Amino acid sequence: MKIAGKAIVFGDDINTDVIIPSKYLTTLDPKELAKHAMEGMDPSFADKAKEGIILVAGKNFGCGSSREQAPIALKYAGVRCVLAEFFARIFYRNAVNIGLPVLEAPGVSKAVNDGDFLTVNLEKGEILNETKGEVMKAVRLPEFILEILKDGGLINHLKKKIGGK
Amino acid sequence: MNLAEKILARASGRDEVKPGEIVQSRVDAAMANEITGPLAIKAFREIGVPKVWDNERIVLIQDHQVPADTVKSAELHKIMRRFAEEQSIKFFYDIGRGGVCHQVMVEEGHVLPGDLIVGADSHTCTYGALGAFGTGIGSTEMAAVFATGEIWLRVPSSIKVNFCGSLREHVAAKDLILYVISLIGASGATYKAMEFTGSTISKLSIGERMTLCNMAVEMGAKAGLVNPDEKTLRYVEKLARRRFEPLKSDQDADYEKTLKIDVSRIEPMIACPHAVDNVKPVKSVEDVKIDQAFIGSCTNGRIEDLRAAAEILRRGRISKGVRMIITPASRRIYLQALREGLIETFIEAGALVTNPTCGACFGGHMGLLAPGEVCISSSNRNFIGRMGSPEAEIYLASPITVAASALAGRIVDPIEYLED
Structure with a gap:
């Protein structure tokens, strides 16, 4: 799986309350959630992300609550992939389960600038920064996580498994 | 293992x-x-x-x-x-x-x-x-x-x-x-x-x-x-x-x-805005006036917490300009607090007692903060916007520190405040 897009860069410890504030959690509509993605950090984020972007962050991205609405809001706002130094564990699992690719890439938050154009190769765990002409190594995903992502998330993955039996 | x-x-x-x-x-x-x-x-x-x-x-x-x-x-x-x-x-x-x-x-x-x-x-x-x-x-x-x-x-x-x-x-x-x-x-x-x-x-x-x-x-x-x-x-x-x-x-x-x-050396602590690990001894946080005091949540809304708060709130009335919200974490705790007379103490001191809910801690539906307001809370997160406006500030502390601060109208170290 290859994913490309412009980078939007954030810092460390971005929590789920700023990714999607709790006042919006009463809606189940992903498009409605998407309008408020990252509102706590940058109210214009949804507008900037709509063409399709790669979100780059520092350490502990997605810390805080277990709300799956956080990766859903990002995905539907136009985030194609999240690259971070490392993730909070519940966010990481939630992102995989809803089919939003997440990749741990030590050093990424310093090496990438806002607006750099990136191409991510998920199988290889490789990030090409086309703006700077640099290649970065990310932590490769285990095979079963790659499979869930390729199926578009856990539900499709399970359906395929159950259907295949 | x-x-x-x-x-x-x-x-x-x-x-x-x-x-x-x-x-x-x-x-x-x-x-x-x-x-x-x-x-x-x-x-x-x-x-x-x-x-x-x-x-x-x-x-x-x-x-x-x-x-x-x-x-x-x-x-x-x-x-x-x-x-x-x-x-x-x-x-x-x-x-x-x-x-x-x-x-x-x-x-x-x-x-x-x-x-x-x-x-x-x-x-x-x-x-x-x-x-x-x-x-x-x-x-x-x-x-x-x-x-x-x-x-x-x-x-x-x-x-x-x-x-x-x-x-x-x-x-x-x-x-x-x-x-x-x-x-x-x-x-x-x-x-x-x-x-x-x-x-x-x-x-x-x-x-x-x-x-x-x-x-x-x-x-x-x-x-x-x-x-x-x-x-x-x-x-x-x-x-x-x-x-x-x-x-x-x-x-x-x-x-x-x-x-x-060695816990005998630990003093009352407080997590300052906007990170849970921005922790300091309460006594080093001076002259922070509060608008809201909250006791509740899955962290500190239990009977022990309510008893500790009541013991302090019995000493006086909640400071003018401060609103205090107390949320027992469950109906069992609520009932127990009623039987022990704690709810009466809270209401007499000027606090508002709510039904068990994640409510104010989660910033979902009640007890929200306006821009520029300060809340001291017994809950678990002080992230930007957690309890309402992104321009509000949340301090996390024990129910004892929250109750003492509610009486004082500002953040106080309960040891110093209660000995005065």
């Missing part, structure tokens, strides 16, 4: 597990509330399995937006109610029947020593207070658990925190855990388990142990655990709804790191 490893080994049917291994585990119970449950129910329907794996091990609790504040919240409640009925979910705690989910899980006997429990809420780590491995998951994953009763987990390495000594007067379990957070940091225990042990722990009540384990997730931990002892077994004896097998860490178990803390 340590306690976390022993529980995961049992849950995955193995003799032994090691940190880093991925194990397919069978859960003893699964919990969802009305914020995470409806998404899980939607995903469960997409999987296409007609019936849940076990209607006596899935617990559904309405707590975040109760009673319904908007039509949208009412719709979420309705989705939960219908699913509970359709799937014959035996333990469904509707509005007025339960309270804050983690408190309900423990006091209604759904959490037992040795259990592996997943909850669609990050503070599921609270269950470690009873020697269970409780961990938070998301909605889609919960749907898969509803269908199969199983989940894959990576065996975490463990950090051991050894507490010795006795707590000073007016210093609480909350101050201990804030102190630990100041040492470990907001991500220092990511993917790891934290085991709280030592002579101080055996003296703490189950409620106080819950406060410690509850905030393990604020350091990124997957679980917070306390080895079960006599106190634990006495506590669960009458509550247990099924058989259980208590497990304990071996004497020679491995830990990634061990911290030793």
Whole structure:
């Protein structure tokens, strides 16, 4: 799986309350959630992300609550992939389960600038920064996580498994 | 093996597990509330399995937006109610029947020593207070658990925190855990388990142990655990709804790191805006005027917390210009507080007592802050916008410090304030 897009860069410890504030959690509509993605950090984020972007962050991205609405809001706002130094564990699992690719890439938050154009190769765990002409190594995903992502998330993955039996 | 490893080994049917291994585990119970449950129910329907794996091990609790504040919240409640009925979910705690989910899980006997429990809420780590491995998951994953009763987990390495000594007067379990957070940091225990042990722990009540384990997730931990002892077994004896097998860490178990803390040196602590690990001694925070004081949540809304607050609030009236909200964490706690006369004390002091709910802590539907306002809270998160306006400020402290500050109208060290 290859994913490309412009980078939007954030810092460390971005929590789920700023990714999607709790006042919006009463809606189940992903498009409605998407309008408020990252509102706590940058109210214009949804507008900037709509063409399709790669979100780059520092350490502990997605810390805080277990709300799956956080990766859903990002995905539907136009985030194609999240690259971070490392993730909070519940966010990481939630992102995989809803089919939003997440990749741990030590050093990424310093090496990438806002607006750099990136191409991510998920199988290889490789990030090409086309703006700077640099290649970065990310932590490769285990095979079963790659499979869930390729199926578009856990539900499709399970359906395929159950259907295949 | 340590306690976390022993529980995961049992849950995955193995003799032994090691940190880093991925194990397919069978859960003893699964919990969802009305914020995470409806998404899980939607995903469960997409999987296409007609019936849940076990209607006596899935617990559904309405707590975040109760009673319904908007039509949208009412719709979420309705989705939960219908699913509970359709799937014959035996333990469904509707509005007025339960309270804050983690408190309900423990006091209604759904959490037992040795259990592996997943909850669609990050503070599921609270269950470690009873020697269970409780961990938070998301909605889609919960749907898969509803269908199969199983989940894959990576065996975490463990950090051991050894507490010795006795707590000073007016210093609480909350101050201990804030102190630990100041040492470990907001991500220092990511993917790891934290085991709280030592002579101080055996003296703490189950409620106080819950406060410690509850905030393990604020350091990124997957679980917070306390080895079960006599106190634990006495506590669960009458509550247990099924058989259980208590497990304990071996004497020679491995830990990634061990911290030793003499608690007699710990003073009242406070987490300042806007990070849970921005922790300082309360006495170093001077001249911060407060607009709101809040006592409640799965961290500190228990009977011990209400008793401690009442003892202080009996001394006077809440300062002019401060509004105080007190939220008992469950209907059982509410009833107990009524019987002990605590609710009367709160109301006489000028506080507002609300129904059990995640309400103000979660910033969902009540007790919200306006721009520029300051709140001192006994809850667990002080993130930007957590309790209302992104321009408000939240300080986290013990119920004792919150109550003393409510009387003073500004943030005060309870030791200094109460001795004056």
